[in-house]
Amino acid sequence: MCTSRPVWAAGWPPSPSTSSSTRAGPRPSTRSASTCRTSSRPSVSRCCQERLGHTVTPVPSLHPSPGCPQWGLALTRSSCFVPWHWGGSVGCPNTRGWMRGPRVSTPQCSARSVALLPTVLPASPSGSAPSQPPTGAPLLPAGLKQRREVPGKSAIFSGEHFVLEETDWYLLNLFRLWWHYGISFLRLQMWVEEVMEKFMRIYKYQAHGYAFSSLEELLRSLGGDAFINMTQRSVAESLLEVGVTQRFVDDVIAAVLRSSYGQSVLVPAFAGAMSLAGAQGSMWAVEGGNKLVCSGLLKLTKANVIPARVTGISLHSSEGRALYQVHYEGSKGQGSSFYDMVVVTTPLHTSRSNFTFENFEPPIANFPRAFQPSVTSVVHGYLNSSYFGFPDPKLFPFASILTTDTPDLFFNAMDNICPVNISVAFRRKQPQEAAVWRVLSQQPLDKQQLKTLFRSYYSVQVTEWQSYPRYDSTKSLPPIVLHDNLFYLSGVEWVASSMEMIAVAAKNVALLAYNRWYQDLEKIDQKDLMHKVKTEL
Template identity: 40%
Template sequence: MLKVNLFFQTVWLSTAITGTVRTDRAHPQSIAVIGAGIGGSSSAYFLRQHFGRGVRIDVFESETVGGRLATASINGQDYETGGSTIHPFNLHMKEFAQMLGLQELKLPDDVQAVYDGEEFVFEDSDWFIINIIKLVWRYGFDYLRMKMWVESFLHRFMKVYQFQSGGYSFTTMEKLLYGVGGDEFVRMIKYSIDEALQNVGISQRFLNEIVTPILRLSSGQSANINALVGTLSLLQADSDLWRVEGGNKLVCSGLLYSAKVNLIKGKVTSIHTKRRPQRNGELVHLYEVNYTEGSDPGYSLYDIVILAAPMYPGKSQVHFHDIPQPISFYSGHYQQKVVTLVAGCLNASYFGQHGSGPFRPTTITTTAHSDGSILGASVSVPIKPVPGDQPPTCARVWKVLSPEPLAEGELSRLFPSPEAVHESHWFAHPSYSSSDEIPPFVLHDHLYHLNAMEWAASTMEMMAISAKNAALLAHHRWYQQLEKVDQDILPQGQKVEL
């Protein structure tokens, strides 16, 4: 049994470890973090932990704090439109919420149904034992095999927290995965979740009707995505998922406040390397960050820069100059996901349901063979639920996910008489492939790319793990504590009971 509570007593052990380091090198005077999403805000928080109060931390954000953690208002209540769910074993997110005094809002259990373009090929019952019988009848023991495989991965992946609590960091995603799970985990970004599950005996029917619909809903893609992001996506089908009451974005603003950062509402345009003489005649290498705040240009010099924003053509506007090793944009692209909140009664006949009884499903997933206009739909829970608020039987707020905006005709087929509609566009996830090359975390001497993690897997917790890794990496490379970098074996005695 995983004893998670014991972990919280040691998860910040690295703060004490790095805080007692003795070094002759001067402390950095200033650090820039570019981006104030969950990656940037948690990075600022961890940087403050490891570098102390004496360093100035500037966080640049041209849009809204929270990034892809966002909410929208419909019918007088707010709903999550970005990153929505948190797994009970997401230890960084859990610790953030507890430290900031934020309440966990447990999500209600779903009644799930899988639509293949003509009918529901599987639909949950209200009774657990009936669901088990239905799963075994249609898929044999595939569900149990998948569950055991995912839980085995999760149990082993928890080792990443042991490394981080001991103050260890990694320069690439491959080295992090090797430290956590050896060659087997490295291979997970080299082959697909389809291959991985077939290798443990999962049938094609189960892959088509259960696995692929979950992946379409979580990442907008099918079972050809790499096995790492596929496995993390399957965790989103677990029970006991939660979110922050008041909106997950409160974590970001809370972390920035806790870290006592200087938030600059500016858009970074370029980063240059500069050399400045010190009093002793030695040259110090700095980074000049150029930005625009409104219509006014500005710049500041920094010892360390953390890029906590996607870096790929068409998205990043940051240009790099005077850096000996050229920094090129990653050639991949992000997958668009459109989130449409609709208040109203869902048209059951759209999904082939023609009975007169109430429409039971609260989450609808779709197979790859269904009409590609929607990826799925689910009943959305307000970020601050009103006690005792019971809407009419069918009048709910639905969250519909699609790769493109819903055409007016499609929307009216789904909801004949919608009361209100709100549409949000996100480049939520990279377009994954098992042939992807994962970019490194280190772009230059003291220039780090936090979002390199996304090309292996993109979740709130993975970005928090990347933020912790970047803060440790920046600290150890600044003070030349290289024995703490790319260590793939935990030292004797460095164990955390989970």
């Protein structure tokens, strides 16, 4: 049976109001839910596998069954995330929110699913509407624990020699940074902390129920026009302006961005700041695999999941209100249903989107932008330490290797990866032993390149995908509102592509839909929010 419990986000429904009054707004649908039959058992689309320590996290879709017209709908792409930072560890939600850093999705997980959101919020026993919008999901479902860390040092390789090497001594690492780059690393840290301090305002705004109808308004509320400008100028230009040296940008900043976004220091400053914040090593992994976060949250919502591929959305009207017909293909053939709200989370770009919008005026077209191709090669073999200047493999000390932006280098980064379950007796393989290495590159490695990196190897597993936006100098950002109650989530990737940004954008869309439905316009696109939230009780 269809329940009246909303599935906006884990943590809903909010506590019902004890007041007998309701908000003014559109008249909710009165169609009965008694004829809608769905499976009450939640499930997760498991389109990815964990192997050789390559932790992947399928994004859950919250899907009650079609046929319940009083529910809204969201279209989601079942994607896989490989969060990580330049130190080589797999990233995960930390104490402040989702990890910062690049989001990487695999091509075999491109199937879309139909996800439903409620358009009629349940009334309290007194007949009133909920008094508060959604408060968001807990960071980790119960029962999950942090995976034990396995120590490993990092270095930056120029193609001929290591330009920067990490040691076991913290003070020596600081001295080396100062000796090579002066106080550039301090200027970088101050710049990143300033950006992140302003970015963290979004959590306070959302806790008070505020939402934004465009990415520009969201950024302006956090950091003013300076944040807007950070999407239009490069991270290199911004760092040079605050006193970071060109050498530090060429060696360190370029290496971090090549390992995260697979791009150069010409990426926008805001995306670069998010990537650099994730490179500071404050992240951690979940024991058993980071995918347990998503499956645990999905189970917590008690949502119904329906695997289906959406083929199109057409606009209709009923009693003067927009009604959206969603066409899809599932295991039982083709079907369609009508919904009051739709949230599209798959990228609306020619290379990634294959469903259509019909009867919309003006027409909704794909956005003319591209995604950055990326290749991950998981190699089980013996590292060729001589290529990195260590003839004796026993003396090779590094578990993670980043690279500078050198034309002759054919890979962006590589690291010695560990299983998702680490026992107390587990130890990292010695340099002279066969180990599992993950190599990131922009093109598949040929046999000669593999022989350059490895003396010999047992197996190679290669995955190619379009992982994150190809950042350029485009001045405009995609919209959030495509139509009255048709919302677009993935446009935030063009501000910065990370799990934290997607989580923030998802809650913003939920709050925006809630506030628009109940005509609470004072909670949308408000100015001077810092002053407002300080004065609110």
